[in-house]
Amino acid sequence: DFWNWLSDYVAQFNAGREKAFDQLLPSLRRLATFTDDAMHDHAVAGAGIRLPLDFDADRFAAEMYAWAAERAGQAEGERGREGEGEPAEASNAQLPPISNLQSPNLPISIVPEFPTEATFRGPLTTITLRLSSYEPAWRGGRSNPLVRSFLAALREVDPGEKLGFVLKTGTSDMNVVGPAWECPIVAYGPGDSSLDHTPHEHVPLDDYWRAV
Incomplete structure (x- = not known):
């Protein structure tokens, strides 16, 4: 489900962008499943994404968190965030629907140098997202x-x-x-x-x- 959501997000973002330099370029780095001693099924996926110049990482994080909360089956006020070893905190922030790329003032912020983690617990499904550090795209000038x-x-x-x-x-x-x-x-x-x-x-x- 995660990879399918990411692929759809990338396809929507890349629409009309012909040059690879201007596109989101995802790659699936890891995919594994296992069952623990309590007979709970787990799926682990890892992906890398090459970012273009105009990509909004905070907006992307908010979109992905909204998808995870919806997929886990949480109510709006049950979403929690975890990071830097702190316990999850309840959040009443109204995140936008995953299809809305124009929603301003998204209440999510990620820092390039530091990873962040968010866990979404639903009645039957728990999803943990770990966003590692990222490197913003940059383009040097020619007129110098x-x-x-x-x-x-x-x-x-x-x-x-x-x-x-x-x-x-x-x-x-x-x-x-x-x-x-x-x-x-x-x-x-x-x-x-x-x-x-x-x-x-x-x-x-x-x-x-x-x-x-």
Whole structure:
């Protein structure tokens, strides 16, 4: 149910977004089931999601909490949150329906550097959601002295080279330190970036030496 809900959420968010850089990109990392000594059935799922620039993590958390509370069969005032070792607290917050992406002022906040946990107990079903830390997407600017000097130097070495910019969809040191340092950043290198982190990743030696 969790993965189906997440897939539907992603499909709705990605509607009309053609570039992978602008999309939510989910992946199912873990799926397991077991029965404990008390004959209670358990399902454990883990997912990773690559985030685009305009993604609202707090809104997503609220939507997911609303789904979990509904799926567990809780009444509106029975929803509890747990985090940093504190017991669950009752909340009367009126979370929006899971299909409503426009509801403002959602009463959920998650911090990128710290995980958070929420448990929803219903008559027959208990759902615990653990949101690990996340890395917000970031995009560096092209109009700055560093980029201009870099392009000028490359054109001086090889005037006939076709230069282009690429967007990286995975987490890198650039979107970690870029917002913190607030300074221009450039990554440069040879090879086909579409092969990054694939079994066929490689760099021809001729391209490597030309880049040097």
